[in-house]
Amino acid sequence: MNDKFFQLTKEKQMRIINAGFEVFAKNDYKKASTEDIAVAAGISKGLLFYYFHNKKELYLFLYEYAVKVVTESVVRDDFNMITDFFELFDYSAKRKFELFQKLPYVSDFLMRAFFSQKEEISEAMNRKFENSSAGVFEDYFNNIDLQKFKEGINPVEILQMLTWLIDGYIHEKRRIKSSIDLEDLMEKYNRWSILFKEISYKEEYL
Numbered sequence: 001m002n003d004k005f006f007q008l009t010k011e012k013q014m015r016i017i018n019a020g021f022e023v024f025a026k027n028d029y030k031k032a033s034t035e036d037i038a039v040a041a042g043i044s045k046g047l048l049f050y051y052f053h054n055k056k057e058l059y060l061f062l063y064e065y066a067v068k069v070v071t072e073s074v075v076r077d078d079f080n081m082i083t084d085f086f087e088l089f090d091y092s093a094k095r096k097f098e099l100f101q102k103l104p105y106v107s108d109f110l111m112r113a114f115f116s117q118k119e120e121i122s123e124a125m126n127r128k129f130e131n132s133s134a135g136v137f138e139d140y141f142n143n144i145d146l147q148k149f150k151e152g153i154n155p156v157e158i159l160q161m162l163t164w165l166i167d168g169y170i171h172e173k174r175r176i177k178s179s180i181d182l183e184d185l186m187e188k189y190n191r192w193s194i195l196f197k198e199i200s201y202k203e204e205y206l
Helices: 003-007 008-027 034-041 043-052 057-073 085-102 103-112 121-133 136-140 154-173 184-202
Strands: none
Touching: 003 043, 003 154, 008 034, 008 057, 008 103, 034 043, 034 057, 057 085, 057 103, 085 103, 085 154, 085 184, 103 154, 154 184
């Protein structure tokens, strides 16, 4: 990536970033057109490739930027004050929901990135997901009161199962080529969270 991109005004940077999110959110990686991104950003295709040497480099930059935006929307001062596992997961889900309502293309971009298969970008994305998921519990759940869990219940496995349920919902919607209804997903997530809490927590903490 050319550092000249960061010398642009913030407004011009965001035009390019938002154009990239929109085009990649609406299309699979292979079908996403850099020409369309340049047009939406109000620049020439040559200038786009001056800032980002190729399509893959732009895509990976957008992914890193999206992760940064999502993380900043969730990890605020009150985040580290939450000690209950399900309260923290609920808090994170609600913050993401609020963000994705404001920035729908970021949501769709990340969903397409996560379920990317057999594309030029897929291997690189899989490596990123593996690296980012490995330390999630240690990074974000280190203040959790684990005494609330029943003996024999592994909170890491509960985290994985809740994540798989959300991923499964999204995957099924994409399989039948249906749009992702964030409100419906949130409603279902709330039910799943209550169910897992009843299964996982000691009686006195319900």
